[in-house]
Amino acid sequence: MTDHLGSCLCGTVKFEVHGQFDSFYLCHCEWCQKDTGSAYAANLFSQSAKLAWIAGVDAVTSFTLPGTRHSKSFCKLCGSALPSIQVAGLLVVPAGCLDIEITMLPTAHIFTSSKAAWGQGLRDVPEFGGLPH
Template identity: 75%
Template sequence: MTDHYGSCLCGTVSFQVKGDFDSFYLCHCRHCQKDTGSSHAANLFSHSAKLVWQSGSEAVVSFTLPGTRHNKSFCKLCGSALPNTQVAGLLVVPAGCLDSQITMLPTAHIFSSGKAVWDERLEEVPKFEGLPTWTAIK
């Protein structure tokens, strides 16, 4: 069994996940694109791990899109995605909010029929170690 630690961007919320993840999905549905502002969400799932809020639990807000099972928890101060337990018996942890390393590879891409067009052939896009200069991105 492994423990994982995470936090929000502003540091108000911190948490521990006690246990292991069962799966790691990259979801390309339109709801996940909207709530991440990106081409997909990267979420870890567990039916057995336990979430322990270490600080800032009062800053955690949850939203469920009416008429759907799509939900998201986030810090009300900085907006960072945070773990949620909105579905009974299931812990969902956005991979990007973890401070500890995840060695698990994604299990699968899901809702790939909704994949953003610009998300194709990303391996061909130039890579920079940091922010490129304006002349480099022309």
Template identity: 70%
Template sequence: MTIHSGSCLCGTVRFEVNGKFDSFYLCYCRRCQKDTGSAHGANLFSQSASIEWISGTTAVTSFTLPGTRHSRSFCKHCGSALPNTQIAGLLVVPAGCLDTDISLLPTARIFTCHQADWSKQPDGVPAFSDLPNKQP
């Protein structure tokens, strides 16, 4: 069985996911942009995997947008996104909270009609493997 481990930024919350992921979506909807403060959400989905919380369960809190199925879980200390089990029968794992590598490539980019113009890869934007020495 495949086991993935993960944690929050401050290390309070640690968990293991046992099983495989069914899909991996990069979501550009406005809700995911607000959730992440970035261009898109990057979430893994599984209907069969289970989660075992290793530590910090009392630090895990969740928010569901009223009137929707849109929910997220996060560490109440550092705010890091964490796996969500708010939708019955579905485990949603933010890809960035995993400490182990995943071999699954994104299944699709969804809600691209909401993609922010600044997140589209323009020609001529420099790329750095680390923080650049000089700021523009």
């Protein structure tokens, strides 16, 4: 089994994922835009991998949008997105909370009908290795 290590921004919450990811979706739905404050959410999915909390489980909290299956877990101290177990045992892991390099490429963009207009055509935007002066 493969182990994937992760944590929150403040380091309070630490976890391991034992097993493989089935897919890696970049979700452009309006809810994921609100969750991330960005153009899309980058989440890894697995039906078989197991989540093990190493530290800080008491700092993990969850929110489910009323009337939907849209749910997210996060650190109640720093707000970082964290893994959650969804409907039918589906493990969802925000890619950015992993502390290891992700070698899996995204499987697909989903809910592209909701794409943020400002998130398109980014190839032409200048790039900087750090904060521009």
